[in-house]
Amino acid sequence: MSLWSIVSHMPPEEFSGLFAEFPRSLRCLLADWLENQPWEFINGSDTFCTSVAGAMLSAMLEKLRGAAGSDGQQCQILQQVSGIENTYRRDPLRLVAVLKAILEGEKAAVMKRDRHLPLSFHRRQEELKFSLGLQRLQHRVREIQALRDSPTASLQLKTAEAKPPESELPTLILEAVKELEAAKQQVLKRIQIWKRQQQLAGNGAVFEENLAPLQKRCESLVEVYFQLHQQVMVASAELGAELLPRLLERFNEVLSSLVKSSFLVEKQPPQVLKTQTKFQAGVRFLLGPQLLKASAKPYMVRADMVTEKQARELALSAYSNALSESTGEIMHNVVALETNPTSGTCCANFKNVLLKKIKRCERKGSESVTEEKCAVLFSTTAALSPSNLSVHLQVLSLPIVVIVHGNQDNNAKATVLWDNAFSEIDRVPFVVAERVPWEKMCDTLNLKFMAEVQTTKGLLKEHYFFLAQKIFNDHSASPEDFQSRSVSWAQFNKEILPGRGFTFWQWFDGVLDLTKRCLKSYWSDRLIIGFISKQYVCKLLSTEPDGTFLLRFSDSEIGGVTIAHVIRGKDGSSQVENIQPFSAKDLSIRSLGDRIRDLGQLRNLYPNTPKDQAFGSHYNKEQTGKDGRGYVSTAIKMTVESERNQQAQSTVGAPPEAPQAQMLSLPMLQPELHPESLSSVLGPICPPGPFCPQPIPTGYPAGESNIGMMVPDSLGSSFPSPSPMLSPSLVMDPALPRCPDLAFRNPVPFMPNQYMPGEASSEPRDEEMPELPPFTPMVDAPLQSSPRWMPPNMDPLPSSEFEQFLQEMSLEGPVLGPPFTPPLQRSGYPGPSASCWGPGESRWDDSVRPGHV
Numbered sequence: 001m002s003l004w005s006i007v008s009h010m011p012p013e014e015f016s017g018l019f020a021e022f023p024r025s026l027r028c029l030l031a032d033w034l035e036n037q038p039w040e041f042i043n044g045s046d047t048f049c050t051s052v053a054g055a056m057l058s059a060m061l062e063k064l065r066g067a068a069g070s071d072g073q074q075c076q077i078l079q080q081v082s083g084i085e086n087t088y089r090r091d092p093l094r095l096v097a098v099l100k101a102i103l104e105g106e107k108a109a110v111m112k113r114d115r116h117l118p119l120s121f122h123r124r125q126e127e128l129k130f131s132l133g134l135q136r137l138q139h140r141v142r143e144i145q146a147l148r149d150s151p152t153a154s155l156q157l158k159t160a161e162a163k164p165p166e167s168e169l170p171t172l173i174l175e176a177v178k179e180l181e182a183a184k185q186q187v188l189k190r191i192q193i194w195k196r197q198q199q200l201a202g203n204g205a206v207f208e209e210n211l212a213p214l215q216k217r218c219e220s221l222v223e224v225y226f227q228l229h230q231q232v233m234v235a236s237a238e239l240g241a242e243l244l245p246r247l248l249e250r251f252n253e254v255l256s257s258l259v260k261s262s263f264l265v266e267k268q269p270p271q272v273l274k275t276q277t278k279f280q281a282g283v284r285f286l287l288g289p290q291l292l293k294a295s296a297k298p299y300m301v302r303a304d305m306v307t308e309k310q311a312r313e314l315a316l317s318a319y320s321n322a323l324s325e326s327t328g329e330i331m332h333n334v335v336a337l338e339t340n341p342t343s344g345t346c347c348a349n350f351k352n353v354l355l356k357k358i359k360r361c362e363r364k365g366s367e368s369v370t371e372e373k374c375a376v377l378f379s380t381t382a383a384l385s386p387s388n389l390s391v392h393l394q395v396l397s398l399p400i401v402v403i404v405h406g407n408q409d410n411n412a413k414a415t416v417l418w419d420n421a422f423s424e425i426d427r428v429p430f431v432v433a434e435r436v437p438w439e440k441m442c443d444t445l446n447l448k449f450m451a452e453v454q455t456t457k458g459l460l461k462e463h464y465f466f467l468a469q470k471i472f473n474d475h476s477a478s479p480e481d482f483q484s485r486s487v488s489w490a491q492f493n494k495e496i497l498p499g500r501g502f503t504f505w506q507w508f509d510g511v512l513d514l515t516k517r518c519l520k521s522y523w524s525d526r527l528i529i530g531f532i533s534k535q536y537v538c539k540l541l542s543t544e545p546d547g548t549f550l551l552r553f554s555d556s557e558i559g560g561v562t563i564a565h566v567i568r569g570k571d572g573s574s575q576v577e578n579i580q581p582f583s584a585k586d587l588s589i590r591s592l593g594d595r596i597r598d599l600g601q602l603r604n605l606y607p608n609t610p611k612d613q614a615f616g617s618h619y620n621k622e623q624t625g626k627d628g629r630g631y632v633s634t635a636i637k638m639t640v641e642s643e644r645n646q647q648a649q650s651t652v653g654a655p656p657e658a659p660q661a662q663m664l665s666l667p668m669l670q671p672e673l674h675p676e677s678l679s680s681v682l683g684p685i686c687p688p689g690p691f692c693p694q695p696i697p698t699g700y701p702a703g704e705s706n707i708g709m710m711v712p713d714s715l716g717s718s719f720p721s722p723s724p725m726l727s728p729s730l731v732m733d734p735a736l737p738r739c740p741d742l743a744f745r746n747p748v749p750f751m752p753n754q755y756m757p758g759e760a761s762s763e764p765r766d767e768e769m770p771e772l773p774p775f776t777p778m779v780d781a782p783l784q785s786s787p788r789w790m791p792p793n794m795d796p797l798p799s800s801e802f803e804q805f806l807q808e809m810s811l812e813g814p815v816l817g818p819p820f821t822p823p824l825q826r827s828g829y830p831g832p833s834a835s836c837w838g839p840g841e842s843r844w845d846d847s848v849r850p851g852h853v
Helices: 003-007 012-018 024-036 047-068 074-088 092-114 119-149 151-158 168-201 212-234 236-261 308-316 406-422 438-453 461-472 479-483 489-493 504-518 520-524 534-541 584-589 592-598 611-618 643-651 675-682 799-812
Strands: 263-267 272-274 278-285 299-307 328-331 334-340 345-358 374-384 389-396 401-403 435-437 486-488 548-553 561-568 574-579 636-641 662-665 708-711 725-732
Touching (some): 003 024, 003 092, 024 047, 119 168, 119 212, 168 212, 168 236, 168 406, 212 236, 236 263, 236 389, 272 406, 278 374, 299 328, 299 345, 308 389, 345 374, 401 406, 406 438, 406 489, 435 438, 438 461, 438 486, 438 504, 461 489, 461 504, 489 504, 504 520, 504 584, 534 548, 534 561, 534 574, 592 636
Parallel strands (some): 574 725
Antiparallel strands (some): 278 345, 299 334, 299 374, 328 345, 334 345, 374 389, 548 561, 636 725, 662 708
C-alpha cells in the first residue's frame, strides 16, 4: 500500500497549508510517483545533488505533461507545468525542498490518524536511500578518476614531494571510503531485516523469500568496491605510507563483512525437530556467483548441531573460530556448494538429513528439555577471486528444540513461538525477554491463529479481553487495564491455570488444532464467538428467547467446542445450558453443522440469525433410499437429553434389588432385538442372570432411538460427570426405512466384545452371514442324570462323583476357589476372560448362577 492511497481518501482540508508553492492538482496527477523518488535523501548542494535534482525535475515535467494529455483541463494543467518549469529550472534544489515538505506533511497526517505508515512505504524508502547512496558512490569514483586523469593531477603526481600535506585526491578518497562503509551498513541491515522476517514467518507472518533483490544489491556494492579499491591502489604513492595501510584495512573489513553476511540459510530446518526424523535445509551464498573462484573439487558445506552455549561462543568470535565438537549426530550432513549459471545462484541443498541422536547439555534452574534451544551450524571454506583469498563461512539456523517423543511437541512449539516473536535483531544467541507487553502477545497470538487456521478473520478485541482474563486469572480488570500489563514466559507455558490441568498455551494450541481441522469455515464465516467465558455467555443469553444459541470454545477442556442455548425451565424462567463439548474426533463422526441441524431446540444463532440461514451452507446432504449396491441408506443423528430428564428416567421402573445403572451415550449404532425373540435362543443355554440381557425398565421413553451403553456404578466415577452439561447421543434416523426384522426401541446393554467406533472388525460387515441351525430345546431332567447347565463339549461327571461333590459342598459351604471357566467357543457372546468384564460385574460362575447348586 502506498502513502498516496491513504492520503487521497483523507479530507483535503488537512493538507491545505502544504500547497502554497506547488498546486494540489499537480500533486493529485503525480499520485504515488512522487513518493517513489528520493526527494528526502537529497541533502546538500554539491554537484551530485544538483545533477540528481535537475534530472528529477525533468522526469516530473514529462510525467505531468503525459498526464495532462488525458485530462479535461489540459490547458490549465499545461500552464501550471510551465510555471513550475520556469520557477525551478534554475534552482532544482528548491523544488526538492518544497516536495520534501509536502511528503513530510502527508506522513505526519497519516501517523496522527493511524499511528503507523504502510510497511511497503518503509521498504520503498529504504530502497531509494540505498540506490541514491550507490549512485553517489559511483559519482565519487568518477570524480577520483577525472581528477587523476586531469593535467593538473598529473603535474601534482610529478611534484608529489613538494605538494601540501592534504591534497584534493586523498580527501575525495576518504569521503568515498566513508560512503562505501555507509552503503555496507545499509546492506548488512537489510540482511538482518530479511533474517528477522524469516524468523517471524515461523509464527505465520508474511515473508518475501525472494533473495534476488538482496543479491543484486550485494553484487552492485561489491562491484563499486573493486572500482574504488583499484583507484586507491593506483594512487598509493600520493596517499603516503601512513594513510594507505589504514585505507586498505578498512577495505578488507568492508569486503569481509559483506562476504560473511551474504552466507545465509535460505531454507530453515524445522524448529521443532524430532530425532530419527529426516528433514531438509538449504544455504545460499549471495556473492558466490561473483566471487567464488573456480575449483577442481567442489566446495563442501557441513551441517553440525550446536548448543546455545556453543552458538553464543561462535557469535562472540564473529564466526571466526571453528566448531570443536558437535552436540548431536547428524547423518548425510555434507553437501556440495554448487553454482547455477542459469539462475545465477550459489546454493547447497540438504535433502535427506537425519538427526540420529542429541547430547543434552546441563539445564539451568527449572528449565525442561522442551526449553532447551539448539541450532544447526552450516560451515564451509572457500577461495575468493581475484585475490585468491581463503575465507571460512559459517551461519547458524534459527533456534531449534529437539524432541524425542510426540508428546513433547506442544511445549516445544511454545518455546519456538516465544523466541520467534520476541527476540531482537542481531542478538546474542539465543537471548530473549522473560516478560513482554500484553499488547505484543495479542499480536503474536492473532498472527499464529490466522496462519494455523489459514483464515483472514483474526481475533477481535473481545477475544483479547477473554484471553487476558484467562492468562492473568483476573476477572475484575477492564480491557484498558490489561493493555499496560506484561505477561511472563511462566504465565504463558509453565504455570498451570487455576483449577485446570494445563497451561495457557496448551489450551490455546488445542483450540488452534480443533479450529484448523474441523471449524475453519465456521470461524471464517464468523459463526463461532469462541473465546468467551461461560459466565459471560449466561449474561448474554439470559434475556434472549428460547432456542437462541452460540458456539464457544470449552474453557475446561483442551480442544473442545460447545453449544450454549436458552431453554425454558419448569418454573417458566429462562435457563442457559451447555452441551458437552465436541472434540475433533466427535466432529469427524458428524460435523458441527449437521449436529446443529439435528437439535430442534436450537432456533436462532445469537443474536437473532435463524440457524438454517447461518449454517445452511455447512449442512451435508443426507442420503435416502438405497445406494448403488442395493443397501438401504442409514444416517447418524444427535439428540440431547437434559440432566433432569436422565435423573427422572433413572428412578422410574428400576428393579428393587439392583440400582439403576448409569447411561453413557456413545457415538455408535447397535441394532436391538426383541426380548421375546431372544428367549427361545438364550433360554436353553443362558438362564436369567446378571450377565444376560434383562427386560429394560419402563422408565426409558418408548420409541426413542438413543444409543447408549449400560455402565455399572463402580465404573461411573471414571467418566466425567454430566452435571453441568447436556449429554449428546447419536441415534439412527427414525425417518429412514428399516429392516422389518429389527426394531430400534429400547437400549440394549452394552456387550464388552462389541466393536467401538474406530476399531477394526475381523468379521466381514457387508456380506450375508450364514444362518445358524436352531438350538434344540433341552428338557429338564433329574440333576444326577443330566445337569441343566453344562459347557459345550464337556462330558457330565459320573453319578457317583457328582454325589460326592454335592456332599462336599454341603459340608464345606460355598466354593471359594476360582470360578468355573468353560472352554472358548466361536460365538457372538462375550467370553469369560477377565478382560471382558468390568469391576463388579458377574462372571460365568456356578456360585452365582440362579437355580443351580
